[in-house]
Amino acid sequence: MRVLAEDIIVSWIERYAEKQVLYDKERTLSPLIQQVNLSEEFANLDSLKAWAKQPDDVQLKQKALADTEAFRGRFADDSYFIGLKGNNHYYYSDGVLPPSGDLYRYTLDSAKASDDWFYQIMAAKLDMHLNVNPDVELGVIKLWSDVLIRDGDAILGVVGTGLDLSVFLAQMVEKQDIYSAIVFTNYEGSIQLHKKQELIDYATITKQAQDKKLIFSLLDDIESRERLQNTFVLAKSHPNHVKTTAVYLNGVRQLASVVYIPEIDWFQTNFIDIDNFLPLTEFSGLLLIFFVSLVCALIVFYGLLTLIVTKPLEELSLSIQSLGEKRYRAPLLSCFAGPEIKRLVHQYETISRSLLEHQSSLEAKVEERTEALNRLAKLDPLTELYNRRGFELFMEEYMQNWHEKRQSFGLINVDVNRFKAINDHYGHAAGDRVLQSVAAHLLNLVGDQGEVARWGGDEFLILLKHATDHSVAQLTQQLSCHDDAPVLTIGDDDIKATFSVGSALIQENDTIDDVFHRADSAMYAMKFSIMPVSPLTSRQGI
Numbered sequence: 001m002r003v004l005a006e007d008i009i010v011s012w013i014e015r016y017a018e019k020q021v022l023y024d025k026e027r028t029l030s031p032l033i034q035q036v037n038l039s040e041e042f043a044n045l046d047s048l049k050a051w052a053k054q055p056d057d058v059q060l061k062q063k064a065l066a067d068t069e070a071f072r073g074r075f076a077d078d079s080y081f082i083g084l085k086g087n088n089h090y091y092y093s094d095g096v097l098p099p100s101g102d103l104y105r106y107t108l109d110s111a112k113a114s115d116d117w118f119y120q121i122m123a124a125k126l127d128m129h130l131n132v133n134p135d136v137e138l139g140v141i142k143l144w145s146d147v148l149i150r151d152g153d154a155i156l157g158v159v160g161t162g163l164d165l166s167v168f169l170a171q172m173v174e175k176q177d178i179y180s181a182i183v184f185t186n187y188e189g190s191i192q193l194h195k196k197q198e199l200i201d202y203a204t205i206t207k208q209a210q211d212k213k214l215i216f217s218l219l220d221d222i223e224s225r226e227r228l229q230n231t232f233v234l235a236k237s238h239p240n241h242v243k244t245t246a247v248y249l250n251g252v253r254q255l256a257s258v259v260y261i262p263e264i265d266w267f268q269t270n271f272i273d274i275d276n277f278l279p280l281t282e283f284s285g286l287l288l289i290f291f292v293s294l295v296c297a298l299i300v301f302y303g304l305l306t307l308i309v310t311k312p313l314e315e316l317s318l319s320i321q322s323l324g325e326k327r328y329r330a331p332l333l334s335c336f337a338g339p340e341i342k343r344l345v346h347q348y349e350t351i352s353r354s355l356l357e358h359q360s361s362l363e364a365k366v367e368e369r370t371e372a373l374n375r376l377a378k379l380d381p382l383t384e385l386y387n388r389r390g391f392e393l394f395m396e397e398y399m400q401n402w403h404e405k406r407q408s409f410g411l412i413n414v415d416v417n418r419f420k421a422i423n424d425h426y427g428h429a430a431g432d433r434v435l436q437s438v439a440a441h442l443l444n445l446v447g448d449q450g451e452v453a454r455w456g457g458d459e460f461l462i463l464l465k466h467a468t469d470h471s472v473a474q475l476t477q478q479l480s481c482h483d484d485a486p487v488l489t490i491g492d493d494d495i496k497a498t499f500s501v502g503s504a505l506i507q508e509n510d511t512i513d514d515v516f517h518r519a520d521s522a523m524y525a526m527k528f529s530i531m532p533v534s535p536l537t538s539r540q541g542i
């Protein structure tokens with residue numbers, strides 16, 4: 001805001017100051033410029049030049065003074081002065097003839113400081129010079145326009161007229177409306193017009209450099225002085241155009257606008273206190289509008305960002321999370337989602353779908369394998385009957401049904417007779433095949449009336465559901481009957497597998513062990529009763 005404000009002020013001041021210079025030229029400075037022009041015309045009077053060449057020639061003097069007196073009325077101050085180099089005489093005329101009756105006032109003396117201006121102007125060959133100088137002899141302070149009397153390269157003297165300084169100073173105070181200071185300086189920066197008269201550098205031409213009151217010394221710091229000096233150089237190269245620079249004056253940051261006025265070889269410098277002239281508070285309305293606009297823009301930006309980026313990414317994140325938690329939910333995209341995000345989500349969906357398919361096929365396979373392993377863990381690999389572990393699960397289930405639903409069951413213990421002898425005689429492989437045929441035989445007998453298991457070695461167990469004394473006895477009878485025993489042909493031999501069978505029916509307060517032991521004991525009772533009469537093969541009659 002500061003930069004903006006200052007830009008506005010600077011460009012405004014530049015325009016204002018340019019206009020003002022033109023205006024000042026017309027109004028304030030035009031009398032001065034006019035006096036300078038008149039002084040130049042005055043210095044060119046032929047009779048004056050002729051007299052100046054021979055200052056002691058009385059006739060030439062009379063002729064010249066007649067012409068200068070005729071000219072005097074054209075000067076605003078109705079006065080003029082003539083200083084002749086030839087005899088160092090100083091003439092002054094303001095319409096009042098001195099008692100001597102001669103316009104001669106005194107003789108200039110190069111040794112006198114008050115007369116130094118005369119010799120300096122000629123030495124410096126300043127064709128035109130404006131000078132604020134007290135006239136000690138006459139006791140007045142005037143703004144003098146000094147012009148050289150020349151005859152070709154030869155300098156014959158200095159003429160000019162004075163203007164009342166107070167008129168200019170009054171006009172400057174009038175003009176000082178928006179400015180903190182208006183300063184007119186000569187070509188080297190000596191202050192010629194200033195509201196504070198004590199700052200005016202009187203008779204600057206005759207002073208030593210260190211004694212001059214320069215505008216630059218008014219400034220607070222070296223940097224400001226250098227900036228103003230550079231601006232003077234710049235302004236001189238662009239006459240009548242305002243050049244600006246920021247400086248510190250009286251502890252305040254000010255904008256100095258400098259313009260060079262070639263007609264009088266002066267600079268006009270106007271200082272303005274920027275902060276005071278246009279404080280930032282003036283911009284508070286603008287600031288408020290800017291702030292509200294900024295907030296609105298941010299809200300719109302946030303909304304768009306949310307719609308285009310944040311929301312779709314959030315959806316994507318939720319979807320990824322759901323994927324990790326195995327409850328996949330496809331991301332829902334609004335039509336505002338950015339094209340890049342849509343592309344990203346689309347790619348994510350493709351990948352996640354294939355991942356899900358792969359995962360579900362893997363899971364199915366794992367489940368299948370687990371089931372197979374579970375089944376295998378409960379099965380006897382040789383006979384494919386339930387093994388001890390699988391059968392125990394059934395025993396638990398049957399016991400539970402007994403306790404909860406009073407479903408009775410019977411347990412039948414079946415042991416192959418003399419199986420060792422089969423093994424020993426026909427070999428282990430043959431023994432395996434006998435066990436397999438026994439298993440098939442038992443399954444066939446039991447059917448869906450119960451479960452069959454290989455308890456270990458050549459020992460099998462049967463669980464008979466909804467059993468009664470009768471059904472248990474009937475099955476036991478069937479198993480014990482040697483005529484119905486399974487026969488396996490190995491080579492020329494038919495091997496008949498006969499069984500020792502013991503059974504028990506669940507009784508009140510029985511544990512499964514009780515039932516098991518009763519059946520086991522019954523089986524052993526039978527085994528001991530029939531041993532060792534059962535034949536190994538039907539043909540051998542062993």
Ligand SMILES: Nc1nc2c(ncn2[C@@H]2O[C@H](COP(=O)(O)OP(=O)(O)OP(=O)(O)O)[C@@H](O)[C@H]2O)c(=O)[nH]1
Binds near residue numbers: 420431432458527
């Ligand atoms: N071929 C084969 N033999 C087995 C298997 N498991 C156990 N056996 C054998 O079965 C035989 C069982 O012997 P015993 O317990 O004495 O049974 P048995 O010879 O029928 O004697 P009794 O029960 O008194 O009639 C042992 O020789 C075991 O090595 C098997 O999976 N396959």
